[in-house]
Amino acid sequence: MQFKDYYKILGVEADASxxxxxxAYRKLARKYHPDVSKEANAEERFKEIGExxxxxxxxxxxxxxxxxxxxxxxxxxxxxxxxxxxxxxxxGGSFSADDLSGFSDxxxxxxxxxRAGAGxxxxxxMRSAGRDSHARIEVDLETASxxxxxxLNLARQEVGPDGMVRQRPPQIDVRIPAGVRDGxxxxxxxxGEKGHGGGPAGDLYLEIALKPHHLFEVHDRDLHLSLxxxxxxxxxxxxxxxxxxGGKVEMNIPAGSSSGKRLRLxxxxxxxxxxxxxxxxxxxxxxxxxxxxxxxxxxxxRREQEFKPRAGMGVKT
Numbered sequence: 001m002q003f004k005d006y007y008k009i010l011g012v013e014a015d016a017s018x019x020x021x022x023x024a025y026r027k028l029a030r031k032y033h034p035d036v037s038k039e040a041n042a043e044e045r046f047k048e049i050g051e052x053x054x055x056x057x058x059x060x061x062x063x064x065x066x067x068x069x070x071x072x073x074x075x076x077x078x079x080x081x082x083x084x085x086x087x088x089x090x091x092g093g094s095f096s097a098d099d100l101s102g103f104s105d106x107x108x109x110x111x112x113x114x115r116a117g118a119g120x121x122x123x124x125x126m127r128s129a130g131r132d133s134h135a136r137i138e139v140d141l142e143t144a145s146x147x148x149x150x151x152l153n154l155a156r157q158e159v160g161p162d163g164m165v166r167q168r169p170p171q172i173d174v175r176i177p178a179g180v181r182d183g184x185x186x187x188x189x190x191x192g193e194k195g196h197g198g199g200p201a202g203d204l205y206l207e208i209a210l211k212p213h214h215l216f217e218v219h220d221r222d223l224h225l226s227l228x229x230x231x232x233x234x235x236x237x238x239x240x241x242x243x244x245x246g247g248k249v250e251m252n253i254p255a256g257s258s259s260g261k262r263l264r265l266x267x268x269x270x271x272x273x274x275x276x277x278x279x280x281x282x283x284x285x286x287x288x289x290x291x292x293x294x295x296x297x298x299x300x301x302r303r304e305q306e307f308k309p310r311a312g313m314g315v316k317t
Contacts, residue, residue: 004106005075006052006065014066018057025053026205030134050131051107065110130193130202137186137206139176141213145245145270147178174206179271182210182218215243221276222269228285229253244268244278251280259284 007014010024031037032045039045056062137152152172172191180186185205192202210218217224227242237255241248244265251263261282269276289295 001078001105001109003075003077004048004052004104005069006055007069008075009048009052010056014069018059021053021056025049025057026132026134029053029132030205030207033134036135051103053131054103055107055110068110129199130195132202133192133204135204135206136209137174138209138211139180140211141216141218142245143176144180144208144210145178147180148176150174150176172204176208179221179275180208181221181270182208184208216245216278218270221272223276223278225278225280226283227280228283229257231284231286234258234282234284242280245270253282257282257284 007016010021010028012020012024016024028049029046032039032042032049034043034046037046054061055065137150139150143150150173152174172188174186174188176186185207188204188206190201191204194201215225223245225243227240229238229240232238233240233253234257235255237257238253239250240253242251242265246268249265249268251265253263254261259282263280263282265278265280267275268278287294289298
């Protein structure tokens with residue numbers, strides 16, 4: 001049996017806070033979850049990460065483990081529990097258990113009922129919370145703005161009373177809050193993996209992924225919209241309709257506008273405190289001259305205008 005450095009497995013220092021441990025566990029659990037990970041050793045790493053979290057999330061277990069680790073044990077060392085290991089628990093060994101399936105022999109030797117010096121074997125399964133689960137959910141921009149409900153089918157594995165692994169295909173109604181942003185997580189309490197020995201189920205964390213929109217680009221809470229306008233609208237000014245997530249609104253285009261000019265519609269972005277804005281980026285679109293009359297009009301405009309678009313560049317205009 002080899003010694004396991006649970007801090008090294010989670011990628012944190014031994015003096016990490018409980019909050020740092022939790023963040024490291026959640027990050028790695030998302031990366032190596034067998035349902036989403038493409039890593040070759042995802043399932044093995046996921047179990048190893050879960051075992052490390054189980055050993056360190058409880059302050060009493062962590063204190064006992066630290067007392068043992070501080071004796072100089074390193075990752076991969078050949079390990080046998082020392083004769084005085086029972087004294088490593090400040091409470092005399094309240095973590096004994098029969099049901100340690102899914103955990104390594106090393107974990108069982110430390111926290112199971114049969115460890116050296118632990119005294120008589122106690123009956124009954126270890127009560128422990130189930131692991132948290134992680135998944136991604138795609139949300140369209142309209143739902144992200146207005147909020148709504150999504151019904152999800154999340155097929156998950158769980159171990160039955162007979163020890164067999166089965167697929168559990170639940171349907172879950174998820175409330176999407178208005179103003180949710182890309183990368184934000186929604187926590188569904190008790191929808192993670194089933195607990196052991198009557199322990200509570202873990203939580204399910206859904207990471208929001210905003211679907212690309214055919215009109216808008218999302219920048220935090222702000223929205224960007226490219227708006228085509230005609231040359232005469234840019235030159236003379238105009239009042240035009242502009243699409244927003246809340247419906248069409250009218251907006252003034254100042255006379256003499258050029259492509260790339262940004263106009264702001266305050267509060268027309270994604271909801272929040274404060275709400276985002278919508279930025280309208282003008283794009284002057286020149287109509288083609290497809291007949292003789294249209295070419296004559298362009299020629300007349302060229303004669304009448306003393307417009308030199310490349311002035312200042314040092315080239316002939």
